[in-house]
Amino acid sequence: MSFVRRFVTGSFLALSLIASPALAETKMATAELGTLKLSDGWVKVMIPGAKVAGGYLTIENTGTEADRLVALKTSFAKKNEIHEMAMNNDIMTMRPLEDGLDIPAGETVILKPGSFHLMFMGVTDPIEAGEENEITLVFDKAGEITVSFPALEGAMHSGH
Numbered sequence: 001m002s003f004v005r006r007f008v009t010g011s012f013l014a015l016s017l018i019a020s021p022a023l024a025e026t027k028m029a030t031a032e033l034g035t036l037k038l039s040d041g042w043v044k045v046m047i048p049g050a051k052v053a054g055g056y057l058t059i060e061n062t063g064t065e066a067d068r069l070v071a072l073k074t075s076f077a078k079k080n081e082i083h084e085m086a087m088n089n090d091i092m093t094m095r096p097l098e099d100g101l102d103i104p105a106g107e108t109v110i111l112k113p114g115s116f117h118l119m120f121m122g123v124t125d126p127i128e129a130g131e132e133n134e135i136t137l138v139f140d141k142a143g144e145i146t147v148s149f150p151a152l153e154g155a156m157h158s159g160h
């Protein structure tokens with residue numbers, strides 16, 4: 001009886017692992033800053049010779065007041081910006097969000113390829129697979145936090 005139960009539990013676990021995104025377990029551990037919950041952070045491994053890189057994460061605001069991601073700091077790039085991508089005359093373009101990225105109260109904002117992203121330009125230390133990259137996120141109200149973003153291939157995504 002106990003063997004049967006263990007077997008059933010085991011195959012259920014295997015199925016749920018297959019169903020979940022392959023990268024989920026290797027992304028950044030969850031971090032909290034005030035009412036903000038940061039998760040699923042990663043930076044994309046750079047193509048040799050490239051000078052720009054993109055970073056992604058999920059920001060959940062569990063509070064009752066809106067906040068705003070206003071700046072980034074890194075030691076591996078000369079310029080760090082918060083970008084958005086949008087369709088412009090059928091062409092995918094990106095632009096810096098000069099006023100930062102709004103994180104509304106009670107909402108979750110997902111930075112992902114093809115959408116909002118962290119943009120690193122003039123990268124002086126190329127992002128390589130398996131590396132951890134320290135990035136400081138600066139929020140208008142919550143203040144700042146430095147988190148470690150693992151470098152992942154993300155080959156299935158277009159853009160940077």
Ligand SMILES: [Cu+2]
Nearest residue numbers: 083094117119
């Ligand atoms: Cu960009």
